Amino acid sequence: MPNAYSRALKAHDNNQEGIRLQKILAQAGFGSRRKCEQIILDGRVEVDGELVTELGARADPSKQEIRVDGSRVRLNPNHITLALNKPRKVLSTMDDPKGRYTLRDIVGDKYERIFHMGRLDYDSEGLILMTNDGELSQHVMHPKYEVEKTYIATLQGRISGNVCRRLVSQGVQLDDGWIRLDHCAIIDANHDTTLVKVVLHSGKNRIVRRIFDAVGFPVKRLVRTQIGPIKLGDLKSGSYRVLSQTEVRSLAKEVGL
Structure with a gap:
């Protein structure tokens, strides 16, 4: 017998409300649409705590909690996360009253409300993560999660x-x-x-x-x-790149999101 949530999903599908689950998963970096369909058929997806195995199921990611293998799917088109290679003699801040070189001089003002997750001291260099996703930043920097x-x-x-x-x-x-x-x-x-x-x-x-x-x-x-799972790789000093949805998802999973 179908549960209450399955019946609700069918109603959503009939009314063409929400977004098909396989499309949501694909946008969140879980792979091709076909791969995401298989993830659903394999019984790995939950919406609001209920298992969903129907390809016609729809959901609203802004209102409903979607999880794959227990990890929450986070999909916000306004969120951006960057990997930046900080050179020496750059402050790990967005502004400096003394006019010294800061992270803002590297990323500019292209991304609204973006800030750094953690710091590197003035003479150190390498990977700094930046985001405008407050929840992700809070988890990455919280001692509870002890990101490696x-x-x-x-x-x-x-x-x-x-x-x-x-x-x-x-x-x-x-x-x-x-x-x-x-x-x-x-x-x-x-x-x-x-x-x-x-x-x-x-x-x-x-x-x-x-x-x-x-x-x-x-x-x-x-x-x-x-x-955590994010590597500096061959990113040049003083440059940055936008993390893929797959990378953001792996980072979020690392910190319990």
Whole structure:
């Protein structure tokens, strides 16, 4: 026997109200229309908590909650999310009273109400995410979700594998408490410097620099290469790109949306 929601969806379909579910899923980055039809037939889609397996089903994404495999489908044509490669000597802000170079000088005023999700210090470079989606930004920056961040750091001096392992297994005590790296691997080294890849969840100010200062290997250069599932890739310094719906969906899933 069809449930109440299935009957309501049929009524929607008969009245040509709402948007066909496969079209909504395609617009949200789940693949081609045909692939999205299969997702529905496979029983992976819920609307307002009810399973939907009918290809004729329609829904209103502005009024109804649509989920695929338990993750919410977020579809707002006015939302935009950017990946930006911040150069050194650029402030992680949109405006500076002293007239220094900011993120606004890179993205301009093309996108209304866009803001950055987290920061990089003035001398660091690499990936910054920006959006005008307040809910997404709140989740990405909230400590509860502990989004993983990856950095490539050039250290002064030659660090040993033992130090890296200790930073992962034991951590180091800073002024604001103990902190551990999730991952630390030496990429290259010479007599004067060491190149390391580090991964951690903390978003505290200058955290990577403070960690290596504490063990006697100051950071000479720091590049953030990944935030959650979003990678810097070959994005040139001082440029940005718009994230695809698939990328935004993967980021949203990472932070519980």
